[in-house]
Amino acid sequence: MRILLTNDDGIHAPGLALLERIARALSDDVTVCAPAEEQSGAGHSLTLHMPVRLHSFGEKRYAVTGTPGDAVNLALRKLFPEGPPDLVLSGINNGENLADDVTYSGTISAAMESALAGIPSIALSQALRDRGHGFSAAEGWAEQVLRPLIDLAMPKRTLINVNFPALPAADVRGIRVARQGFHDYARGSVVESVDPRGRPYFWFGLDDIEHTLDHGTDLEAVSDGYVSVTPLQLDLTHHASIGLLADRFG
Ligand code: MN
Numbered sequence: 001m002r003i004l005l006t007n008d009d010g011i012h013a014p015g016l017a018l019l020e021r022i023a024r025a026l027s028d029d030v031t032v033c034a035p036a037e038e039q040s041g042a043g044h045s046l047t048l049h050m051p052v053r054l055h056s057f058g059e060k061r062y063a064v065t066g067t068p069g070d071a072v073n074l075a076l077r078k079l080f081p082e083g084p085p086d087l088v089l090s091g092i093n094n095g096e097n098l099a100d101d102v103t104y105s106g107t108i109s110a111a112m113e114s115a116l117a118g119i120p121s122i123a124l125s126q127a128l129r130d131r132g133h134g135f136s137a138a139e140g141w142a143e144q145v146l147r148p149l150i151d152l153a154m155p156k157r158t159l160i161n162v163n164f165p166a167l168p169a170a171d172v173r174g175i176r177v178a179r180q181g182f183h184d185y186a187r188g189s190v191v192e193s194v195d196p197r198g199r200p201y202f203w204f205g206l207d208d209i210e211h212t213l214d215h216g217t218d219l220e221a222v223s224d225g226y227v228s229v230t231p232l233q234l235d236l237t238h239h240a241s242i243g244l245l246a247d248r249f250g
Pocket of ligand 1: 039107
């Protein structure tokens with residue numbers, strides 16, 4: 001099995017090094033292609049207004065001067081001349097990607113890019129919160145989450161979103177399949193100040209995000225101490241509203 005690893009925290013992120021160790025337990029053919037710099041919050045963006053460059057960091061390790069989407073796109077076009085990889089793993093993100101984080105997340109978007117190319121794709125993120133357990137849950141649980149998933153024939157244009165709770169591995173209660181939850185909008189804080197040249201600026205924070213722990217959601221699972229596993233689809237159509245809109249133009 002040939003596995004491509006990527007992330008949005010950049011080629012030097014500790015979460016990517018951890019993912020690399022886990023992937024090498026699953027396969028001896030692992031390629032890493034990740035953004036050169038941190039791209040958290042980049043979403044599913046593609047760099048179109050300037051060139052991107054591919055830098056080699058040893059055997060089958062590459063950094064792309066662009067977004068997670070760029071990294072996957074370039075990897076699939078340039079690093080796999082003999083055919084696409086069998087699996088793409090993105091992460092392990094430094095922080096959770098739950099509920100509405102999905103469309104902001106570079107980690108998940110990288111997996112979306114490979115899902116668009118028809119490759120089984122899994123995004124992995126480690127919730128951190130204030131508690132200092134680091135990547136303990138991911139380290140202890142990633143392999144047993146991944147093993148049943150790697151040969152699973154998921155439908156086309158879907159991907160899997162995995163989140164590890166902010167707990168020591170020994171305290172994690174298990175694995176739960178959950179649907180995507182939702183954040184109550186007001187989204188985070190905005191720091192407002194003045195730069196050294198006297199111009200006002202704004203800086204988005206990610207604290208103070210309220211969310212409802214609806215039953216069966218990824219938010220609830222991780223909050224209850226479980227690893228959440230959520231199937232996602234790239235088709236964002238709200239099918240139940242097709243008729244409502246069609247009536248307006250009928
Ligand atoms: Mn990130």
